[in-house]
Amino acid sequence: MKVSTLALLTMLLAALWTESQSASFRSLYGTCCYKKMFLKNKIPDNLIKSYQETPSHCSYRAVRVETLKGQKFCVDPKKKWFQDYLQRKEANNTST
Known part of the structure; x- marks a missing residue:
């Protein structure tokens, strides 16, 4: 059970990080x-x-x-x- 919770938490953090990086990329090139x-x-x-x-x-x-x-x-x-x-x-x- 601990392993699946850790995996789920890791995936959630990775998804949040990816979204934040994507938003900053869009704003950087959104003015071009x-x-x-x-x-x-x-x-x-x-x-x-x-x-x-x-x-x-x-x-x-x-x-x-x-x-x-x-x-x-x-x-x-x-x-x-x-x-x-x-x-x-x-x-x-x-x-x-």
Whole structure:
């Protein structure tokens, strides 16, 4: 009886450890953008709520843009429309 209890406890601890490692892996790479996730169209300035660069460990350099409706898109930070958006945003911040 002791052996089966020990085995059950070991399996339970292993399952909990595996789940915690899996959750941290998901959160680490959950902020990355992948090739098929990139939006090709321009997002109008008035719809952009926020943006954040992806971490350096990600495969693709990207910016995750969140709209006012809560939608999240990946964009290429080198795209002209996004560069123009950043310049307009910076100009607005310095003039106020």
